[in-house]
Amino acid sequence: MESYLYDLKFKLRYPLKPHPQIVLIAIDKKTLNQLNTGFPLSLQHHIQLFAKLESQNPLAIAYTYILPNDDAMTNDYISFVNKAKKFKNFFVSADLKSQIVEKPHPLLAEGINYYVSQLTKDGTTFSQ
Numbered sequence: 072m073e074s075y076l077y078d079l080k081f082k083l084r085y086p087l088k089p090h091p092q093i094v095l096i097a098i099d100k101k102t103l104n105q106l107n108t109g110f111p112l113s114l115q116h117h118i119q120l121f122a123k124l125e126s127q128n129p130l131a132i133a134y135t136y137i138l139p140n141d142d143a144m145t146n147d148y149i150s151f152v153n154k155a156k157k158f159k160n161f162f163v164s165a166d167l168k169s170q171i172v173e174k175p176h177p178l179l180a181e182g183i184n185y186y187v188s189q190l191t192k193d194g195t196t197f198s199q
Contacts, residue, residue, distance in 0.1 A: 121154035131160035
């Protein structure tokens with residue numbers, strides 16, 4: 072219910088013009104179809120995205136991604152972490168309870184910055 076009302080608030084307010092230096096990259100069903108893959112995207116796709124972002128020299132990246140626990144220590148996982156570390160201000164979402172307190176996610180142990188988020192009942196991520 073909270074997510075619905077929060078979304079409704081943004082739909083009803085006047086339209087805001089986005090800042091020209093802020094880019095939002097979203098992975099939707101159309102993107103998944105074009106890549107001929109399902110959700111979640113493999114880490115290889117994320118690594119390719121990092122390579123494209125790196126050429127743009129972003130000031131900061133806030134990465135909302137449900138971190139898979141089964142990817143730890145694979146070659147793709149190590150490449151993902153190494154690419155992420157190249158960015159000066161790279162932040163990844165993390166579920167406070169499950170990925171920080173109960174069982175810290177390996178990515179967070181690699182020195183990657185994080186911001187706290189939680190998965191809502193409807194399956195969306197809400198960042199605090």
